[in-house]
């Protein structure tokens with residue numbers, strides 16, 4: 183059984199966190215960003231002013247970010 187490498191796992195989580203932050207920044211800026219899964223355009227959904235919602239047409243990417 184292979185040894186579990188948690189450092190790699192943590193690094194991966196950190197990477198995706200940064201990717202998500204980047205993606206939010208780009209979408210909020212008005213850039214065209216595609217969903218990494220279905221390659222559909224990600225759109226900023228209107229919601230109340232304390233939450234940012236970013237979704238693709240199929241819903242495989244659904245990012246919700248609470249604003250301070």
Ligand SMILES: [Zn+2]
Pocket residue numbers: 217218219220221222238239240241242243
């Ligand atoms: Zn998608």
